[in-house]
Structure formats: C-alpha cells, structure tokens
Amino acid sequence: MFEKFREAARRRALYRRTRDEIARLPRDVALDLAIFPEDAARIAHDAVYGPRRGGKTA
Numbered sequence: 001m002f003e004k005f006r007e008a009a010r011r012r013a014l015y016r017r018t019r020d021e022i023a024r025l026p027r028d029v030a031l032d033l034a035i036f037p038e039d040a041a042r043i044a045h046d047a048v049y050g051p052r053r054g055g056k057t058a
Contacts, residue, residue, distance in 0.1 A: 011048055019044035 022030070022040035030037050045052065 015044050015048040018047055 019040045022035060022043055023037050025033075025035065025037060027037065035043065042052075
C-alpha cells in the first residue's frame with residue numbers, strides 16, 4: 001500500500017514538472033513544435049498517465 005502511495009506521488013511530481021516546463025516554453029518555440037502552451041496540462045497528463053479514455057490525444 002505504501003508503494004502505491006509512493007508511485008502516485010512520483011507520478012504527480014513528474015506531471016507537475018512536465019506541465020510547468022511545457023507552459024514555460026517560449027511561444028515561438030512551442031508553436032514550432034506544434035504545442036500550444038494552453039494545452040500543457042493535457043499534454044503532461046497524457047505523457048505521465050497515458051491518454052484519457054474517450055478524450056483528445058496529442
């Protein structure tokens with residue numbers, strides 16, 4: 001049980017770090033990579049937890 005908590009905390013930290021890095025990209029760089037900074041939360045979620053069921057994917 002403690003291991004599940006540790007894994008959830010690790011993933012949450014990775015999600016937040018990934019989301020923040022995407023959101024901080026300079027707009028011109030993000031657009032060159034076809035990334036919209038406004039989609040940072042969705043992109044980070046998909047990268048860390050896998051695509052949402054029935055939702056849009058990157």
